Every structure is written in C-alpha cells, then in structure tokens.
Amino acid sequence: MALFLCVLFLLLSSASACDRCLHQSKAAYFSKASALSAGACGYGSLALGLSGGHLAAGVSSLYKDGAGCGACFQIRCKNSTLCSSEGTRITLTDLNHNNETDFVLSSRAFMAMANKGMGRDILKLGIVDVEYKRIPCEYKNQNLAVRVEESSQKPNYLAIKLMYQGGQTEVVAMDVAQVSLFSPRVFKL
Ligand SMILES: *[C@@H]1O[C@H](CO)[C@@H](O)[C@H](O)[C@H]1NC(C)=O
Ligand SMILES: *[C@@H]1O[C@H](CO)[C@@H](O)[C@H](O)[C@H]1NC(C)=O
Numbered sequence: 001m002a003l004f005l006c007v008l009f010l011l012l013s014s015a016s017a018c019d020r021c022l023h024q025s026k027a028a029y030f031s032k033a034s035a036l037s038a039g040a041c042g043y044g045s046l047a048l049g050l051s052g053g054h055l056a057a058g059v060s061s062l063y064k065d066g067a068g069c070g071a072c073f074q075i076r077c078k079n080s081t082l083c084s085s086e087g088t089r090i091t092l093t094d095l096n097h098n099n100e101t102d103f104v105l106s107s108r109a110f111m112a113m114a115n116k117g118m119g120r121d122i123l124k125l126g127i128v129d130v131e132y133k134r135i136p137c138e139y140k141n142q143n144l145a146v147r148v149e150e151s152s153q154k155p156n157y158l159a160i161k162l163m164y165q166g167g168q169t170e171v172v173a174m175d176v177a178q179v180s181l182f183s184p185r186v187f188k189l
Helices: 035-039 044-053 060-066 107-112 120-125
Strands: 006-012 022-031 055-058 072-077 088-095 104-108 127-135 146-148 162-165 169-180
Touching: 006 055, 022 088, 022 107, 035 044, 044 055, 044 088, 044 107, 055 060, 055 107, 060 088, 072 104, 088 104, 088 107, 107 120
Parallel strands: 022 104, 055 088
Antiparallel strands: 006 169, 022 127, 055 104, 072 088, 072 127, 146 162
C-alpha cells in the first residue's frame, strides 16, 4: 500500500503599510451572529469562538478574495456620548456587499463599542461613524490549524481551512505536494 503525506507550503505576505493606518468609515450590524459565522469565509460554528463572537463582514478591499478572512481589527465608534474610546476587537468572517459601510458587525461586537449600559442605545442608532485599524490577532493557546474539510474528495478536490492564524500576515498562496513516506524529505514551512 502506498502511503502519501501531503505537505503544505504557505506563502505569507505581511500586511501592507496602509493596513496599519487608521480608517474612517461607518459600521452597521447584523442581528444574528450566525449570519456572519455562516459567512463567506466558511468558518461555520468555529467562528463563534473567534474574538468572543465579535465578528464582522468587511467590504471587498478588506476581504481580499478571502485572504482577509480571520484578520483582526480594533474598531471604535466616534459618538463620544455613546461609545468608549477604546472600542472593541473584531475578527473578519464574511464579505460585506454593501459599500455604504466598511463593516457590518455581529450585534455583540456592535454593542461592545458602546459604554456600559448603552448597548441598546447603539443598536437603536443602527449605523454609526467608526474609526478602525488592523491589529495583530492573538490566539493564546492555539497555533495555526490546517483543517481538511469533509467535502474533500480523492483525487481531485481538496478543501482546506486555516484557523487561528496569529499576527498580522495573510496567507496568499498554498502549495500542496505529495511526498512518499518511504523517501521522506523534510520541508521547512
Ligand atoms: C450620539 O449618541 C447619542 C446617545 O444615543 C444620540 O442621542 C446622538 O444622536 C448620537 N449622535 C450621532 C451623531 O449619532
Ligand atoms: C456603491 O455601490 C453602488 C451600487 O453597486 C454604486 O452605484 C455606487 O457608486 C457605489 N459607491 C461607492 C462609493 O463605491
């Protein structure tokens, strides 16, 4: 029986300079967090564990054809009566097709931008002016996980999901190589 190992090569790209800039935009919210976890990035229920359920759909310039999935942002609303100056941290899990706001947040994330006790007030506004910047993701007890999806089918369909990618880089390409166990070669990632 021939045994094969698949070796993945990940090509990482550092976030571009302006990823670190402060951006001005607006944000709205989805009333159901599940709408976001079932979103374009395909995290499914795993998404609810990211940033404590502080999830967001980002416009295509942030989604980057999927390379932006899992990116982390600090976001705050600019109404100082209503919101804390610190805001909250969110993880991108979906594509926002509406170009009026850079982000549509889960309601939990949206309320987290508000001062204590003002969660309902911010929901009432529905859409707020925000400032945001990309920040490194932190996953304390987790390393990058490569998940082979159940939809994969030998020999010509391989679906892979990357989870818990710390820092502020993007996986922009992956190579999959077939390696015989009997002539092992060591690859550095
Ligand atoms: C800021 O928040 C307060 C309190 O909810 C609200 O009355 C006011 O209209 C908001 N300002 C803007 C510009 O949205
Ligand atoms: C937003 O999208 C609408 C419809 O697709 C388009 O007409 C409009 O020009 C877009 N606005 C911006 C600022 O890109």
